[in-house]
Amino acid sequence: MTKERKDRETPARLARLLLGALSGLLAGFAALAVAELVSAAVRPQAGPVIAVGGAAIDRTPAGVKDWAIRHFGTNDKLVLQLGIVAVLALLALLLGAVATRHRRSGAAGVLLFGAVGAVAATSRPDSTGSSDGLPSVLGAVAGALLLYVLVGRLRAPARGTADAGDAPARGTVIAADAGAAPARGTAIASDAGPVDDSSDEDTAQRPRTGGQGWDRRGFVIAATAAAAASAGAGLLGRSLNGKGGEQAAASRKRVRLPAAASTAAPIPKGAQLRVPGVSRFVTPNSAFYRVDTALVVPKVDATTWRLRIHGKGVARPMTVSFDDLLRRELIERDITLTCVSNEVGGPFVGNARWTGVRLADLLAECGVEPPSRGGPADQLVARSVDGMTIGTPVDDVMDGRDAMLAVGMNGEPLPFDHGFPVRMVVPGLYGYVSACKWIKDIELTTFDAYDSYWVKRKWARTAPIKTESRIDTPKPFARPTAGTVMVAGVAWAQHRGIERVEVRVDDGPWGTADLAAEDTRDTWRQWSFPWKATRGGHSLTVRATDRAGRTQTEKRTRTIPDGASGWHSVVVTVD
Ligand SMILES: Nc1nc2c(c(=O)[nH]1)N[C@H]1C(S)=C(S)[C@@H](COP(=O)(O)O)O[C@H]1N2
Numbered sequence: 001m002t003k004e005r006k007d008r009e010t011p012a013r014l015a016r017l018l019l020g021a022l023s024g025l026l027a028g029f030a031a032l033a034v035a036e037l038v039s040a041a042v043r044p045q046a047g048p049v050i051a052v053g054g055a056a057i058d059r060t061p062a063g064v065k066d067w068a069i070r071h072f073g074t075n076d077k078l079v080l081q082l083g084i085v086a087v088l089a090l091l092a093l094l095l096g097a098v099a100t101r102h103r104r105s106g107a108a109g110v111l112l113f114g115a116v117g118a119v120a121a122t123s124r125p126d127s128t129g130s131s132d133g134l135p136s137v138l139g140a141v142a143g144a145l146l147l148y149v150l151v152g153r154l155r156a157p158a159r160g161t162a163d164a165g166d167a168p169a170r171g172t173v174i175a176a177d178a179g180a181a182p183a184r185g186t187a188i189a190s191d192a193g194p195v196d197d198s199s200d201e202d203t204a205q206r207p208r209t210g211g212q213g214w215d216r217r218g219f220v221i222a223a224t225a226a227a228a229a230s231a232g233a234g235l236l237g238r239s240l241n242g243k244g245g246e247q248a249a250a251s252r253k254r255v256r257l258p259a260a261a262s263t264a265a266p267i268p269k270g271a272q273l274r275v276p277g278v279s280r281f282v283t284p285n286s287a288f289y290r291v292d293t294a295l296v297v298p299k300v301d302a303t304t305w306r307l308r309i310h311g312k313g314v315a316r317p318m319t320v321s322f323d324d325l326l327r328r329e330l331i332e333r334d335i336t337l338t339c340v341s342n343e344v345g346g347p348f349v350g351n352a353r354w355t356g357v358r359l360a361d362l363l364a365e366c367g368v369e370p371p372s373r374g375g376p377a378d379q380l381v382a383r384s385v386d387g388m389t390i391g392t393p394v395d396d397v398m399d400g401r402d403a404m405l406a407v408g409m410n411g412e413p414l415p416f417d418h419g420f421p422v423r424m425v426v427p428g429l430y431g432y433v434s435a436c437k438w439i440k441d442i443e444l445t446t447f448d449a450y451d452s453y454w455v456k457r458k459w460a461r462t463a464p465i466k467t468e469s470r471i472d473t474p475k476p477f478a479r480p481t482a483g484t485v486m487v488a489g490v491a492w493a494q495h496r497g498i499e500r501v502e503v504r505v506d507d508g509p510w511g512t513a514d515l516a517a518e519d520t521r522d523t524w525r526q527w528s529f530p531w532k533a534t535r536g537g538h539s540l541t542v543r544a545t546d547r548a549g550r551t552q553t554e555k556r557t558r559t560i561p562d563g564a565s566g567w568h569s570v571v572v573t574v575d
């Protein structure tokens with residue numbers, strides 16, 4: 001081959017490679033779109049991105065998970081899914097480029113990713129069987145076929161290898177409807193498909209200049225049609241998947257929460273400080289933190305929901321419906337929830353008024369005895385519809401505290417994000433060992449016999465909430481003016497109660513903060529401290545002491561394995 005020819009060839013090869021990569025991208029898009037559509041017929045959770053994402057969450061080391069929660073908060077799931085899509089896009093580009101050299105390998109690569117998605121989907125804890133693999137498999141088949149066809153269009157027609165003049169070929173391609181074109185055009189198009197695969201290794205035999213020697217028109221038409229069809233399939237799948245929740249939404253709309261037999265006392269007037277910047281004492285549902293592993297929020301139909309209580313030492317196993325629960329005596333309680341992943345000073349704590357059924361009463365009806373009274377089961381394992389397992393000490397649930405199966409949150413049925421139709425709430429324990437959302441099963445067992453989801457991931461078996469306090473105002477790096485500055489925030493030690501809060505300026509002595517009125521010992525408590533601020537940089541530190549007499553430790557620990565400890569500090573500059 002002459003040098004000149006080689007030079008003319010390089011741009012053509014590059015173009016082929018780029019168009020191959022583009023074909024890969026289109027194939028990937030088609031695969032995901034078809035998968036989305038099929039998942040609407042199976043279950044939304046069976047889609048490959050959701051399944052692989054879920055598997056990734058389950059395998060994420062505790063430290064990385066906490067890092068993700070810290071940096072992305074409740075957006076952690078969006079970030080994860082975007083990450084998966086980005087990785088898939090890169091791989092698709094690569095497979096497309098590979099396919100220009102080896103068409104079958106490219107297509108086989110797409111199928112391989114389908115297999116990975118199918119395995120992930122069928123092995124999810126909430127998988128409903130092998131049908132969960134269908135979205136990935138059918139999506140991958142569509143993607144592989146498309147890649148095969150598109151790359152086929154990029155190959156030189158058999159007679160393109162002949163030294164045909166450049167001009168006519170270009171004419172065909174650019175203006176396919178021009179005089180001499182039709183015959184040629186059809187020949188090219190029909191040639192493109194079934195070319196022997198073994199020949200496509202040999203790009204060098206196709207000495208065509210840029211844009212020639214391949215069925216440009218056929219490629220553009222096929223690519224455009226595929227992109228449009230994929231977009232249509234994807235959008236249709238999206239909207240059908242959205243509709244899946246309509247029954248559940250209708251069932252939630254129909255819920256009328258009966259008045260509680262045992263109401264919560266009104267929140268004392270002084271519980272909410274009127275200091276700008278301090279947290280709202282009752283966290284509105286829309287602002288309540290959300291921490292869970294669900295990439296798709298479970299939409300459970302309350303009319304078909306059931307909860308089974310069974311296991312070790314359960315003399316009379318029980319299955320209850322949502323209406324059964326509503327017909328029972330309801331209690332209403334203010335309880336502050338906290339996540340074990342909350343850093344010192346962090347946002348994953350919220351306070352709500354919960355309505356529900358006392359869990360201890362239900363368990364007693366089933367014949368359950370706590371271990372402290374000789375019962376054989378020391379662990380209550382709650383299972384959710386999405387496969388989460390949460391283990392709670394039976395003694396804690398039955399020691400008289402207001403552990404409940406909650407059906408209401410701040411006067412409305414539980415929002416879907418927070419566990420509709422029923423979740424557990426146990427005062428004094430971090431959420432991961434107590435607050436199972438979308439609950440469907442309670443099994444009595446022992447801590448020796450079973451490790452729940454987070455415990456398998458190195459978190460502590462039992463985790464009472466640590467006594468903590470947070471400065472809400474001033475914010476870090478604020479620039480208040482000299483004079484009296486209100487320092488204020490919240491402190492919590494659920495089920496023990498807050499006895500005292502102290503504030504320290506720089507390395508000075510601890511000063512006692514003014515405590516706001518206490519709602520209950522299961523809720524957080526606000527505090528304030530009028531500070532005579534002098535010019536310059538200062539650090540403010542807070543610590544709380546609970547009613548058991550324990551002062552919040554200065555020792556900083558990470559959130560793993562049983563919750564962060566340490567004092568919250570804020571640095572400000574007084575002008
Ligand atoms: N099904 C299910 N329930 C769950 C979780 C979960 O991942 N799945 N996370 C738990 C954790 S770690 C916490 S802190 C609380 C948070 O409840 P919220 O999202 O309503 O604030 O829910 C708990 N219940």
Ligand SMILES: [Mo]
Pocket residue numbers: 291338339340341430431432
């Ligand atoms: Mo949590």
